[in-house]
Amino acid sequence: MMGHYDDRDYAVGKGKPPAEHQFKKGKSGNPRGPSHKKKARDATLEVLAHEAVNEMVSVFINGRERRLPKKQAIVLGIVNDGLAGTPAQRLKALKALKDIGAFDRTIEDHRLTPEMEQERAMVLLNLLREEGMRDDEMRHHFAEYNRSVP
Secondary structure (H helix, E strand, O other), X not given: OOOOOOOOOOOOEOOEOOHHHOOOOOOOOOOOOOOOOOOHHHOOHHHHHHHHHHXXXXXXXXXXXXXXXXXXXXXXXXXXXXXXXXXHHHXXXXXXHHHXXXXXXXXXXXXXXXXXXXXXXXXXXXXXXXXXXXXXXXXXXXXXXXXXXX
């Protein structure tokens, strides 16, 4: 009795599958192909820097591990070094943080001074007063229009 592969015109074995199981001509064995990631050499310096500072790193804060972007870890390091360093190092850290606007009030800063709250309240009151005056004026015009229409 002849074996299944005996009528082949080539040797079938390790690394030599039968013809019906070989890759077809012109068709890749992996149709989706390898993933094509952007090469670092094609990226601009700005893109490379952005990717580098946004990479996540593990940092221990008060004995607990947290994952933060590198840019946040750098700022934490500057602040911590400023606290632990000499007075001259503290001043350098303070100046660096001041230069980048770390102490400026932001929209997210909800701690308003009483003066700021009063100013915002006055702006709101003025807007409401103007809106009320426009509403009264429109009501007056509408009443005159209704009187003139038979």
